[in-house]
Every structure is written in C-alpha cells, then in structure tokens.
Amino acid sequence: MRPRIAVTMGDPAGVGPEIVVQALRFPEVVSICRPVVYGDAGILRRAAAVLGQAVEVADGGESGPGRIVVRPLSSLSPDEVPFGRISEAGSRAMADYIREAARDALAGRVDGVVTCPITKEGLKMAGVPFPGHTEFLADLCGGADVVMMLAGDRLRVALVTIHVALRKALELLSLPVIVRTIRITHDFFRKYMGTDAPRIAVAGVNPHAGGAGCSATRRRRWWRLRLPPAGRKGSTRRAPTPPTPSFSARTAGSSTWWWR
Numbered sequence: 001m002r003p004r005i006a007v008t009m010g011d012p013a014g015v016g017p018e019i020v021v022q023a024l025r026f027p028e029v030v031s032i033c034r035p036v037v038y039g040d041a042g043i044l045r046r047a048a049a050v051l052g053q054a055v056e057v058a059d060g061g062e063s064g065p066g067r068i069v070v071r072p073l074s075s076l077s078p079d080e081v082p083f084g085r086i087s088e089a090g091s092r093a094m095a096d097y098i099r100e101a102a103r104d105a106l107a108g109r110v111d112g113v114v115t116c117p118i119t120k121e122g123l124k125m126a127g128v129p130f131p132g133h134t135e136f137l138a139d140l141c142g143g144a145d146v147v148m149m150l151a152g153d154r155l156r157v158a159l160v161t162i163h164v165a166l167r168k169a170l171e172l173l174s175l176p177v178i179v180r181t182i183r184i185t186h187d188f189f190r191k192y193m194g195t196d197a198p199r200i201a202v203a204g205v206n207p208h209a210g211g212a213g214c215s216a217t218r219r220r221r222w223w224r225l226r227l228p229p230a231g232r233k234g235s236t237r238r239a240p241t242p243p244t245p246s247f248s249a250r251t252a253g254s255s256t257w258w259w260r
Contacts, residue, residue: 002034003111006101009039010116012074012081012090017047019116020068021055027065035063036110037070038097044068046078073097091122098133102140113137120163131163147184157203158185170205178202 007024010016020037021044023029037044041057048055056067063069074093081090101113120131130136134148149158160181161169182200189195 002032004034004036004109006071006104006110006113007035007037007039008097008101008113008115009037009043009094010097011086011094011119011122012040012043012076013083013085013087014117014119016116016118017043018051020044021047021051021053024063024068025053025055025065030063030065035069035114037068038073038101039070040074040076040093041070041072042078043074043076043081044070071100073100086119086122086125088125091119091126094118094122095126095128095136098136099140102137106141134162145180145184147181149185149188173205 007020008016009020017039020039024035024037029035041059044057045055048057054066058067058069059072061067061069073096074089076089076093081087098115098118101110101115104110105113115133118133123130123132123136128136130139134146138144138146147158147160148162149156151157158181160178161172164172182202186198186200189198
C-alpha cells in the first residue's frame with residue numbers, strides 16, 4: 001500500500017499553500033503516496049485561485065490530480081493572513097500543523113512528514129522556542145539527537161551547525177559537536193541507506209582547509225590527533241578538505257559522502 005504522508009502547509013501567508021497545490025497536481029506524486037495536507041482548506045483554495053488551478057479541496061477520501069485531501073486544523077480568513085504578512089493567527093496555525101503532523105507520525109497514523117516553508121519570526125510569535133523545523137521536530141520527538149541533512153540524488157550534506165549567524169557557528173564548532181554529527185550521519189547511512197562502509201569527508205570552514213599545514217596548522221593537528229574516536233566499524237574519513245572541491249568531486253561521481 002502507498003505510504004500515507006502528512007504534508008504541513010507551512011506559513012499560510014507564504015508560498016507553502018501554492019507549493020502544495022502545484023506539487024499535488026502531478027500524477028507521479030500521488031501515484032507513490034497518499035498525501036494529506038495538514039493546513040487550512042480556505043487558504044489552499046485561495047492559492048489554487050491565484051495559480052489558476054481548478055482543484056477540489058476535500059476533508060476525506062484520497063488525493064489525486066486535481067483533488068487535495070486536507071486535515072483542517074485552522075479556518076483562517078484571507079484578511080487574517082494577507083500574502084507576505086506575518087500574523088499571530090497565521091503563526092499559531094503554522095505551528096499547529098507541525099505539531100499535529102508529528103503526533104500522528106509518532107502514533108503511526110501517517111508514515112512520514114513533509115514540511116512546507118515556515119518563518120522563524122512566525123515560530124517566535126507563536127511561542128515556539130526553536131528557530132526552525134529541525135529543532136522543533138526533535139523536541140516533539142522527545143528531544144531526539146538529530147542533525148540536518150540536505151540531500152539530493154548525488155550529494156548529501158549533513159550540517160554541524162544550523163540556524164545561527166556565521167560568527168556564532170564558528171564559536172559553536174568543537175570536537176564533540178563534529179564527532180556527534182559524524183556518528184549520527186554514519187549510523188543513518190548504515191541503518192537506512194544500506195551503506196555498509198560509509199566514506200566520510202569533512203569540508204573545512206576555512207576555504208583553504210589548512211593549506212596542507214601552511215595555514216590553520218592548529219586545526220590540522222587537532223584533526224589528526226583527536227578526531228579518530230568518531231569512527232565506526234567499516235567507516236573511512238578524510239582530513240578536512242576545501243568545501244568547493246569536496247562538493248565538486250561528489251557531484252562528479254565520487255563514491256564519498258561529504259559532511260560539513
């Protein structure tokens with residue numbers, strides 16, 4: 001049976017509703033899953049009208065081309081959530097979509113969750129003490145230890161720091177944080193991707209990644225002496241490499257997964 005997927009609508013005043021309408025009109029999407037939109041039927045109809053799409057929005061049955069099934073968690077008027085404007089009502093609804101989707105996933109009522117764009121300012125306005133989906137969902141899952149991964153067909157990048165300014169990111173980097181990211185990502189590839197011996201490379205923050213010892217020699221020594229405890233059986237790591245060549249090598253067909 002096709003998996004049942006909760007799709008959170010995102011910010012009602014943002015692009016999320018339009019993304020939902022556009023995505024669910026493709027047969028190749030609804031042929032592989034049973035999407036249910038956690039959101040607002042009226043706002044989805046507004047998005048369909050803006051896009052010029054003839055779409056039925058229903059609260060039961062199955063989604064299909066031209067038909068969107070929604071779990072209505074709000075009933076907002078367009079005046080409450082004008083396009084591009086953050087509002088308290090829209091922000092509370094946005095947070096509720098995520099909460100309910102996570103609860104249903106944990107209870108086994110849906111098989112997975114797909115999220116549409118939200119606003120950090122809106123989360124704060126709704127009283128959510130997290131800057132983004134990753135931290136919010138981790139908390140809803142009981143404080144799970146997670147990392148964010150940006151994934152494509154040929155390139156997957158796990159992030160050591162997220163949702164902070166560059167200066168703060170540099171302050172947050174430490175051996176335990178880097179080791180934690182490598183371990184979580186390594187275990188993910190072993191458990192879910194069927195990769196018996198993941199090859200791990202770390203993209204350096206410095207564009208020169210130490211310059212073979214000509215710059216940032218302290219970081220280079222630190223890597224060589226202290227990072228090996230991150231390893232798992234069957235894994236391979238590379239010393240920090242400049243970010244651009246790292247990503248270019250991977251997209252050109254290298255078999256290495258890259259972590260930053």
